[in-house]
Every structure is written in C-alpha cells, then in structure tokens.
Amino acid sequence: MPMIDLLLKGGRVLDPGTSVDALLDVAITGSRIAQIGPEIDPSGARQVLDVSGNIITPGMIDLHTHVAGGLRKIVDEETAVPADLAGVHAGVTTIVDAGSCGAYNIGGLVNFVLPEAATRVYIFLNAGVLGASGSMGGGQKPEITNISDIDIPASIRAIESSPHIRGVKVRLVSPAVREMGVDLPRKAKEIAATAGVPLMVHIGDIHEDHPAAIEVTRLLLSEILTRGDIITHATSHRVGALLSDPSLLYEAQQARERGVWFDGGVGRSNFSFLSARDVIESGFMPDSISSDATAAGRSGLVHSLTECMGKFLAVGLSVEQVVGLVTSGPARILGESDKIGGLREGSEADVSVLEVIEGDWLFRDITGATASSSIAIVPTHTVRAGSLIPLSRGPRPWGWAPESR
Ligand SMILES: [Zn+2]
Numbered sequence: 552m553p554m555i556d557l558l559l560k561g562g563r564v565l566d567p568g569t570s571v572d573a574l575l576d577v578a579i580t581g582s583r584i585a586q587i588g589p590e591i592d593p594s595g596a597r598q599v600l601d602v603s604g605n606i607i608t609p610g611m612i613d614l615h616t617h618v619a620g621g622l623r624k625i626v627d628e629e630t631a632v633p634a635d636l637a638g639v640h641a642g643v644t645t646i647v648d649a650g651s652c653g654a655y656n657i658g659g660l661v662n663f664v665l666p667e668a669a670t671r672v673y674i675f676l677n678a679g680v681l682g683a684s685g686s687m688g689g690g691q692k693p694e695i696t697n698i699s700d701i702d703i704p705a706s707i708r709a710i711e712s713s714p715h716i717r718g719v720k721v722r723l724v725s726p727a728v729r730e731m732g733v734d735l736p737r738k739a740k741e742i743a744a745t746a747g748v749p750l751m752v753h754i755g756d757i758h759e760d761h762p763a764a765i766e767v768t769r770l771l772l773s774e775i776l777t778r779g780d781i782i783t784h785a786t787s788h789r790v791g792a793l794l795s796d797p798s799l800l801y802e803a804q805q806a807r808e809r810g811v812w813f814d815g816g817v818g819r820s821n822f823s824f825l826s827a828r829d830v831i832e833s834g835f836m837p838d839s840i841s842s843d844a845t846a847a848g849r850s851g852l853v854h855s856l857t858e859c860m861g862k863f864l865a866v867g868l869s870v871e872q873v874v875g876l877v878t879s880g881p882a883r884i885l886g887e888s889d890k891i892g893g894l895r896e897g898s899e900a901d902v903s904v905l906e907v908i909e910g911d912w913l914f915r916d917i918t919g920a921t922a923s924s925s926i927a928i929v930p931t932h933t934v935r936a937g938s939l940i941p942l943s944r945g946p947r948p949w950g951w952a953p954e955s956r
Pocket of ligand 1: 615617
C-alpha cells in the first residue's frame with residue numbers, strides 16, 4: 552500500500568454507474584484513487600478528512616454551462632461565469648462549455664480560460680461564428696440570425712485545432728428557427744458530422760415561442776440527429792421542446808432508440824416543474840441533468856448544479872437517480888465512462904463530497920411555479936485530480952442551500 556495523501560473517511564460512497572452504495576473510505580495517492588474499501592487504516596495518511604454523514608460521489612459533471620468568464624464585459628456580465636465558479640468551487644470537477652464561443656472567437660476560451668481552470672473543461676463549439684459570448688447581451692440577440700452567421704469550413708478547422716473541442720452546439724431559437732427552418736440544425740450537423748463530433752441542440756424557442764419550431768424539432772429528431780448527438784433542455788416547457796399539445800413527441804422516443812441522448816438542462820428559461828413532470832411521467836427519464844450555468848442564472852433560478860438536482864428531487868426523483876444523472880450519465884454521453892463519472896481504484900481522483908440536507912425547501916421555475924422537497928443536496932468538498940479544492944461561499948447570501956419555505 553503506497554502512502555496515502557488524502558483519506559476520505561466515514562462517508563457513504565454512492566456511485567450509481569457501478570451500483571456501489573456503501574459506507575466506504577476512499578484513499579487518494581498523488582492524483583489517483585489508490586483504494587476504496589471499508590475502514591482503511593488512517594495511520595499512514597498525510598491528511599484525513601472526516602466525511603461521516605456525507606455522500607462521496609464520482610466528481611460531478613455539468614454537461615451544459617457557459618464558462619467563457621473574463622472574455623466579455625468587465626462589470627455587469629450576465630452570460631459567462633468563470634470556469635471554476637461553475638466547476639470545482641461548486642463541487643463539480645468536469646464541465647462542458649456549451650456554445651459560448653464560435654469559430655471566430657474560440658481562441659480566448661482555449662488559450663486563456665482553460666489553462667487557468669482547475670476544472671476539467673470540454674467545449675462544444677457554437678455553430679454561430681461568434682457564439683453566445685459574441686452576440687448575446689442585454690438585448691439577448693441570438694448568435695445566429697441568418698446563414699451568414701455560420702462558417703462551416705472555419706468551424707471544422709477550429710474543432711480540428713483543439714482536443715478540448717468535443718462537439719458542436721446550436722440553439723433552435725427565433726429568428727433563425729423561424730427564418731431558416733430545418734436548415735439551421737442541418738448546417739450545424741454538417742459541421743459536426745464532417746469533424747466527427749456530436750451535435751448538441753438546444754430545443755425550445757425561448758425568444759418567440761414560434762410554432763415553426765415544432766416542425767423543426769420533429770425533423771431534427773427524426774432525420775438529422777444520429778447516435779451520440781444530444782438534445783439539451785429535454786424538460787423545457789417552450790414551443791419546440793419535447794412536449795407538444797401536450798404529450799411527448801413520438802419522434803423523441805424514436806431518436807432515443809437510435810442512440811440520441813437527452814439532457815435535462817435547466818437554465819433560467821428552459822425548465823418548468825410541470826413539463827419536467829410530464830416528460831418524466833411519459834416514461835422519458837433524461838440521461839443527464841445540467842445547469843446551463845450563466846452569471847445571471849447563478850443569481851437567479853439556476854444557482855448551482857446541486858440546486859438543479861434539487862429541482863429534480865422536487866419532481867420525484869431520488870438522490871441516487873440525480874447523482875447518477877450528474878456522474879455516470881453525462882460521462883456516458885461524453886464517451887468518457889472509462890475516465891470520469893465513476894470511482895475506480897487507479898483512476899484520476901475526481902471526487903465530490905455532498906450533503907443531503909433536510910428541511911422545507913422551495914424551488915422556483917421561470918413560469919412562476921414552485922415545488923417543494925423535504926431534502927436538498929449541497930456540496931461540501933471537491934477533490935480534483937487528487938487536490939482538495941475549497942468551495943466558494945455559494946450562490947445564495949446564505950450559501951448553498953436552496954430557499955426555505
Ligand atoms: Zn446554454
């Protein structure tokens with residue numbers, strides 16, 4: 552047994568990907584998990600962290616964030632958060648930046664944000680050349696308004712230039728979805744397919760709720776998406792999302808059978824308790840939960856990945872389910888199950904320590920609806936590649952807990 556650098560002692564190890572749920576200790580040596588087992592001898596450990604009463608999970612993965620922090624405004628930034636604020640300082644060890652930047656401004660994210668981040672960051676390149684960071688803002692102008700905002704060769708070159716770029720992101724929002732129709736996701740798929748990466752599609756026309764979005768989503772699901780592609784905002788209530796008058800689109804089930812993934816991205820505008828219940832009660836469980844973290848979302852409605860997990864607890868999911876949806880679920884979607892999203896001896900030590908807190912918790916959605924739960928989840932510690940990293944103070948004035956009723 553090599554020297555133990557960090558011993559997490561007395562916690563409940565919950566790794567839904569391997570069905571482990573037991574009182575076990577986790578010993579870390581260097582950047583790797585050395586041993587997982589009961590009652591590991593602490594005498595040789597450099598540091599022992601008593602985590603009794605807490606849950607030890609694989610390092611959480613947030614599949615949809617916006618972390619091009621520092622690349623936009625100096626003050627009053629509403630779109631991008633710093634990577635570690637959504638990542639390791641929030642209990643999350645891996646994040647995906649989902650379309651903050653496009654082919655013409657991705658350099659800042661790759662060259663300056665990523666090297667500064669302790670969090671593991673993967674990027675999905677926006678199909679719009681300037682991405683959400685280039686063209687959104689106070690007026691919420693979308694990154695693609697017409698075909699001239701897409702440069703297929705430049706986008707493919709960008710993807711081929713960086714191993715951090717793992718996919719393409721496109722948002723089916725107006726005016727582009729109304730004006731371009733199905734051409735919008737087709738162009739994005741052309742970039743992804745040529746570069747050999749998956750396409751992530753935001754569904755739900757948050758700008759106009761235009762009825763044209765419904766037909767585009769049907770065609771997207773039935774004709775465009777292929778195995779490994781991802782729908783985000785699977786539990787959205789907006790026009791063009793999975794619910795239509797008001798049942799689940801049958802094309803969603805067909806797409807799932809073809810190997811398309813469905814992410815329950817929360818965000819400020821893309822989640823309602825009613826639609827989440829409807830989608831899940833249709834037997835259509837999301838494959839992951841993500842926050843769609845932005846600076847504005849951190850202070851309103853989204854708050855944190857753990858609070859987004861709480862919203863799913865409030866619609867009836869269990870702690871075991873929501874932990875799976877931020878660990879093994881997104882790891883599978885990213886094709887990284889052998890590397891992240893699980894706790895294995897010998898693998899890189901990415902670990903989240905969480906606490907299930909009891910109370911009378913209240914959660915809110917964009918429609919003004921609320922939902923309550925007697926339990927919520929808060930992060931208590933992050934271990935990233937073996938290093939114990941402190942959390943931030945949390946998104947709320949009082950820390951990480953949700954609102955109390
Ligand atoms: Zn987003």
